[in-house]
Structure formats: C-alpha cells, structure tokens
Amino acid sequence: MKGYESLHSFYSPLRISTRPISRRRCFQGPRHTRPFSSSTRAAIAAPEIQFDGDASGRASLLQRARIVPASPSYFTAKPEFTDSLLNLQALLRKYEALPVLAPGHAPRVAWKTHAQFMLTSTEPVRVARYSRILKVLHRLNYIHPSLMPEEVAEAMQVYKRDVNPYDKVKQPVIIDQSGRARGLGRRKTSSAVAWVVEGDGEVMVNGKSLSQAFGRIHDRESAIWPLKVTDRVDRYNIWALVKGGGTTGQAEAMTLAVANGLMVHEPDLKPTLRRAGCVTRDARMVERKKHGKLKARKMPAWVKR
Amino acid sequence: MIIRQFTLRQGRCVIRRNAARQWKRCLASPADSIHQSLQNQLQETRAIESEVNQYSIHHVQTIDAETHAPVETDSIAEDFQELLRQQKVTGSLGTEVAKHYQPHTLISNPPRPSDVTLELLLASQAHLGHNTSLWNPANARYIFGVHDGIHIISLDVTAAYLRRAAKVVSAVAERGGLILFVGTRNGQDRCVVRAAGLAGGCHLFERWTPGSITNGLQILGKCRLKVVNEFDEEIPGFDSQLADRPPLKPDLVVCLNPLENYIMLHECGLNNIPTIGIIDTDANPTWVTYPIPANDDSLRCVQVIAGVLGRAGQEGQAARREAAARNHITYAPAENLKAPQRDTRSKENGDVHADALDAEARQVSRHT
Numbered sequence: 272m273k274g275y276e277s278l279h280s281f282y283s284p285l286r287i288s289t290r291p292i293s294r295r296r297c298f299q300g301p302r303h304t305r306p307f308s309s310s311t312r313a314a315i316a317a318p319e320i321q322f323d324g325d326a327s328g329r330a331s332l333l334q335r336a337r338i339v340p341a342s343p344s345y346f347t348a349k350p351e352f353t354d355s356l357l358n359l360q361a362l363l364r365k366y367e368a369l370p371v372l373a374p375g376h377a378p379r380v381a382w383k384t385h386a387q388f389m390l391t392s393t394e395p396v397r398v399a400r401y402s403r404i405l406k407v408l409h410r411l412n413y414i415h416p417s418l419m420p421e422e423v424a425e426a427m428q429v430y431k432r433d434v435n436p437y438d439k440v441k442q443p444v445i446i447d448q449s450g451r452a453r454g455l456g457r458r459k460t461s462s463a464v465a466w467v468v469e470g471d472g473e474v475m476v477n478g479k480s481l482s483q484a485f486g487r488i489h490d491r492e493s494a495i496w497p498l499k500v501t502d503r504v505d506r507y508n509i510w511a512l513v514k515g516g517g518t519t520g521q522a523e524a525m526t527l528a529v530a531n532g533l534m535v536h537e538p539d540l541k542p543t544l545r546r547a548g549c550v551t552r553d554a555r556m557v558e559r560k561k562h563g564k565l566k567a568r569k570m571p572a573w574v575k576r
Numbered sequence: 577m578i579i580r581q582f583t584l585r586q587g588r589c590v591i592r593r594n595a596a597r598q599w600k601r602c603l604a605s606p607a608d609s610i611h612q613s614l615q616n617q618l619q620e621t622r623a624i625e626s627e628v629n630q631y632s633i634h635h636v637q638t639i640d641a642e643t644h645a646p647v648e649t650d651s652i653a654e655d656f657q658e659l660l661r662q663q664k665v666t667g668s669l670g671t672e673v674a675k676h677y678q679p680h681t682l683i684s685n686p687p688r689p690s691d692v693t694l695e696l697l698l699a700s701q702a703h704l705g706h707n708t709s710l711w712n713p714a715n716a717r718y719i720f721g722v723h724d725g726i727h728i729i730s731l732d733v734t735a736a737y738l739r740r741a742a743k744v745v746s747a748v749a750e751r752g753g754l755i756l757f758v759g760t761r762n763g764q765d766r767c768v769v770r771a772a773g774l775a776g777g778c779h780l781f782e783r784w785t786p787g788s789i790t791n792g793l794q795i796l797g798k799c800r801l802k803v804v805n806e807f808d809e810e811i812p813g814f815d816s817q818l819a820d821r822p823p824l825k826p827d828l829v830v831c832l833n834p835l836e837n838y839i840m841l842h843e844c845g846l847n848n849i850p851t852i853g854i855i856d857t858d859a860n861p862t863w864v865t866y867p868i869p870a871n872d873d874s875l876r877c878v879q880v881i882a883g884v885l886g887r888a889g890q891e892g893q894a895a896r897r898e899a900a901a902r903n904h905i906t907y908a909p910a911e912n913l914k915a916p917q918r919d920t921r922s923k924e925n926g927d928v929h930a931d932a933l934d935a936e937a938r939q940v941s942r943h944t
Contacts, residue, residue, distance in 0.1 A: 336811060338803055338804075339808075341802045345796065346788055347780055348785050348799065415653070
C-alpha cells in the first residue's frame with residue numbers, strides 16, 4: 272500500500288501545486304491545473320495508477336518517460352543539417368586563431384555539390400543554406416596543414432567528394448617500344464587518334480590513304496599541317512583513326528592529333544606548332560537554333576502586315 | 577661600363593654576329609628560322625645581361641651577422657608553438673586592465689536572473705525606444721519619457737518584467753516543458769543557440785516555417801523524437817511508437833524579435849502556447865503573453881535578455897533533476913506509450929520486462 276500512495280502522489284496535481292517553493296508566491300502566472308507535457312495538450316482525467324513500480328516506491332519506467340526532440344534544432348525542420356552547420360561554426364570559432372595559408376594557396380578540394388549533398392541528406396536543404404556550410408568549410412581549409420586538428424579534418428571529410436579530381440596528375444605521353452607516339456585531337460564533333468612513327472611520309476587514315484580519305488585538297492593539307500609547317504612531311508609516318516562529324520571536322524581533329532604525337536617526338540617544336548595553330552583545341556561548336564528564327568540567327572523574310 | 581655597352585652595340589662584334597646569322601638562314605627551313613631567331617634573341621639578351629652583371633656589385637655585406645641573424649625557425653607549427661609559449665610567459669605582465677565590457681562574455685557566461693540590475697540594462701541600451709512617431713500607444717505604460725525625439729523605456733518596468741519572464745521560463749523548465757527560443761534577426765543566432773542550450777530547449781535562428789505548429793505533421797513529421805527518463809537519458813526501443821505520434825509543440829516560446837514573427841506568435845495563440853517577447857515601443861504588446869519592454873534593435877540588449885532567460889531555464893532544469901534524484905517527478909509522463917516488445921529470443925526465456933527497462937534500471941542504479 273505504501274507504493275500505491277507514493278505513486279498516487281506523483282500524479283496528483285495537488286502535490287505539485289502545493290510544493291513549498293518560496294518563489295511560487297510571487298509568480299502569479301497562468302495557473303495550470305496539471306503540469307506540462309510535451310504530448311497532446313488536451314485536458315484529460317488523472318492517469319491510471321500503475322502498480323508495477325519497484326519495491327522502493329519508484330514509479331515504473333513508463334510513468335517517468337518523457338518525449339523530447341532528438342535535436343535542439345527540431346523546429347528548424349532540418350535538425351541534422353542545422354546541427355552540422357552549428358558544429359562546423361563551433362569548430363571554426365575554436366580554431367580561428369591557428370595560422371592560415373596565404374590567400375589562394377589553400378589545397379584544392381572538390382566539395383560535394385548541392386545535388387551530391389542532397390543524395391546523402393534526407394532533409395530538404397536549399398542551395399543558399401548549403402553555401403553557408405561551404406563558406407565555413409573554405410575557411411577551415413585555409414588552416415595551415417601542419418597544424419590542422421584531427422577533428423577539423425574529420426569534419427571536412429564528410430563534405431569532400433569521394434574522388435578529388437585535383438589529385439590527378441597528367442601522365443606524360445611517352446614513345447612506346449615500337450617507336451609510336453599516340454596523339455588525340457578533337458574538332459566540332461569529330462575526334463581523331465594518330466600514331467606518329469619515324470618513317471618516310473606515309474599517311475593512313477582509317478585504313479585509307481590521305482587522298483582517299485579526304486577529297487578536298489584543303490582537308491588533306493589540314494590533316495598533315497603540323498608536319499608541313501615544321502618541314503617534316505618526309506620524316507614521319509602517320510596511322511590515324513578518325514570518327515564523327517564531317518570531313519572538315521575530321522581533318523582538323525587530325526591536325527591536333529598529329530601535332531600532339533609530333534610533340535612527343537620533338538618537344539622543342541611546341542612554340543612553332545602553337546604559332547601555326549596546331550596546339551589549341553578549337554572550342555567552337557554548332558550554335559543552337561532559336562525559336563522565331565530560321566536557323567541560329569537567320570530571320571524570316573519581312574512581310575508588310 | 578658605359579664604354580663596354582657602347583662597344584657591344586656599335587662595335588665590330590655587331591657586324592660579325594649579323595654575318596653568322598645570314599649564313600645559317602640559307603640552310604634552315606622556315607619553321608627552323610622562326611625558332612632559331614627566338615633562340616638567338618634570348619642568347620643575345622643573356623650575353624648582354626651577363627656582361628652588365630660582371631661590373632655590378634654582387635654582394636652586400638650584412639651589418640653584423642650575429643646581431644642581425646634571422647631567427648632559426650623550421651616550420652610554421654614551431655613558430656606557432658613559440659608564439660603560444662611567449663604569450664603564456666608575457667601575458668600576465670603589464671598593467672591591470674580595469675573591468676570593462678567584453679562582448680563575448682554575454683555568450684560565454686551570460687548573466688543570471690539575480691544579476692539583472694538597472695545598471696546592466698542601461699549599459700546594454702535597453703532603455704532606447706523608437707522615434708516618437710512610430711510608437712504603439714499600447715506601450716504607454718512602459719514608457720518613461722521622450723529624449724531627443726525617441727521614447728525612453730522605463731527600466732524598472734523592464735527589470736520587473738524580465739524577472740517575471742525568467743520565473744516563467746524557470747517554472748516551465750522545472751515541469752519538463754519544451755521551451756523554444758526564437759531570434760531570427762542577423763547576429764542573434766549565437767545568443768539564441770546558447771540560451772536554448774542552457775535551458776535544455778530548442779532554438780530557431782532562421783525563418784520560422786509557417787505552419788510548424790498548426791500543420792506540424794507535414795513540416796516536422798520526419799524530425800526524430802526520443803524518449804528520455806527523468807535524468808534526460810535516452811531510453812531505446814520506442815522508435816516504432818514514436819513514428820506514429822503527432823509532432824511536438826512547444827510549451828513556451830521566447831521570441832526576441834516579435835515584429836518579424838507575427839505568424840509564429842499567431843500560431844502559438846491558436847494553440848494556447850504562452851509566449852515571451854521583447855517589446856520595443858513600436859511593437860504591439862498584445863502579440864505576446866509576457867512582454868519584456870526593451871530595445872530589440874540592440875544586439876547587446878537582446879543578448880542580455882536571452883542570456884538571463886537561458887540561465888533561468890538552466891536553474892529550472894537543475895531543480896527538476898534534483899527533484900528526480902529525490903524520487904519526485906515534476907512532470908506528467910508521456911501518454912499512450914507502451915513498454916517496448918522484446919525480441920523472440922528473450923521471450924523464450926520467459927522474461928516479462930523489456931530490454932529497455934533493464935538498461936534503464938541499470939542507469940538509475942548508477943544515479944542512486
């Protein structure tokens with residue numbers, strides 16, 4: 272019976288309201304008939320008495336259980352995101368005084384884009400909100416690498432892409448055992464691969480001779496222009512595979528491919544080839560057609576009303 | 577030196593060099609010649625440079641190698657450690673600085689309700705209202721007078737209302753209520769988060785999503801809840817039951833900028849949730865249940881008020897835990913919760929109580 276009485280007292284509002292708290296006299300706020308609960312706010316009758324409390328008079332677990340938000344950011348509707356933003360900001364405040372690298376000298380890091388971040392997150396986060404996280408990350412990335420704290424490195428790792436493209440180092444092209452140098456070139460929608468070998472001036476394009484592959488003389492000249500401009504037409508053989516696009520595109524894709532192969536054999540020719548326009552990829556592509564026009568820019572004929 | 581340069585440009589060697597270049601040009605292909613001319617130019621420039629450098633003074637002696645020797649440091653990390661060491665050694669030297677306002681202390685160590693004095697409020701500019709033409713006449717009873725065209729808020733009223741609000745926060749925290757701190761203006765985020773952390777409540781420092789209370793199922797439906805015992809330790813095993821429950825509503829809302837949060841205050845009014853707000857002379861005091869007449873445009877004043885209310889919540893939480901340690905539960909338990917089911921293996925053993933109960937009993941025995 273002792274247990275019953277003590278349990279009853281836990282749940283009677285009387286016990287709580289008559290507790291001898293000295294400041295209660297001066298506080299005349301709204302008088303609630305029952306204590307607060309984080310669940311529904313409708314008034315209900317006194318709960319049933321539970322008899323399964325333990326022998327010492329403690330109420331059972333369910334009578335001591337309270338439901339609370341898992342995160343203090345509950346009402347932001349994005350608790351996980353807000354918590355991680357606050358964590359990063361707290362880290363930054365903690366390590367703000369550490370020495371930093373010179374502006375523009377931070378290690379290049381590919382952070383997750385907003386779309387990539389959204390794949391891992393279950394909450395709807397806007398781009399502007401995500402950029403606030405990125406801003407903190409950029410600043411943390413400037414901490415000097417020799418003093419970078421472990422926890423900062425771990426926190427940043429979450430937002431890094433799995434593969435950092437800036438870690439990639441371009442492999443130098445070499446001449447293989449057979450003396451071939453491989454070059455790749457593109458123009459418009461064509462792409463060409465050329466193997467350049469020392470020889471006596473033979474050219475094969477897709478298994479055909481140069482004159483069979485390209486009907487126009489101008490295209491034939493374009494295809495071996497790097498050799499012509501450096502006066503090495505009779506010193507190298509070329510075996511090329513060309514695909515995509517039209518004849519002009521294919522011929523000019525070959526220009527780049529042959530130049531790249533030739534530069535492997537003779538790196539000193541690069542300035543000459545650049546002046547001849549054989550090094551830079553021509554980035555121009557077909558301009559899209561627009562509505563209200565006949566082609567990309569052509570206007571329909573003007574008719575008087 | 578001048579004579580030497582003169583010779584280089586005008587003398588016999590000029591003619592000789594030109595002759596050599598013409599001789600090579602006969603043999604070279606066009607591409608070769610371009611390349612060659614570039615090389616030649618570079619060589620020429622270098623030759624002239626080296627000629628000139630021969631006659632210039634190469635080395636300047638340091639004044640004194642020992643006294644002006646550069647500090648031997650290997651790395652940034654060592655420099656930084658040295659800096660920290662020096663700061664530690666020399667930091668206590670010099671004059672004693674008199675007590676002064678340090679902005680960060682309002683966040684790191686906010687004032688308690690017992691620290692609220694008129695001096696503190698005056699120093700934090702709580703008395704400055706708005707231009708007299710912007711006033712809301714409902715605030716007449718909080719206004720002390722007019723100075724320089726702006727209303728001056730009566731600080732004794734501010735202090736009294738702040739203490740009353742602190743008691744409300746403390747009492748709600750003591751009864752296990754959920755307190756939400758809202759401050760959505762720029763710069764208010766840190767004090768809002770800090771106050772919520774102290775009071776064991778929630779914070780909101782960005783836009784209030786309209787409907788978070790009135791349409792909570794849609795907006796907060798996916799946010800995780802947890803079940804805790806009287807010492808705020810999580811009790812596992814209730815996840816399936818929590819998924820079906822309606823989202824939580826705050827039991828008290830503290831709003832630091834009521835002017836921008838009318839929708840939230842309105843939702844609170846619809847749901848009978850009491851609100852505390854900083855009411856400047858241009859705000860409507862009927863929007864909130866417990867107004868605190870003060871300057872809501874001063875960050876310092878807002879930090880003082882948020883800090884006091886956060887400390888009040890901290891006291892309330894401490895009182896609740898203390899009562900719990902004395903076997904006295906000050907809050908109503910969550911309704912309609914069932915004891916979590918055990919897995920099949922433990923059912924075979926014939927044990928009636930759930931895993932969670934066992935774990936929880938162990939935790940409590942640690943406390944007592």
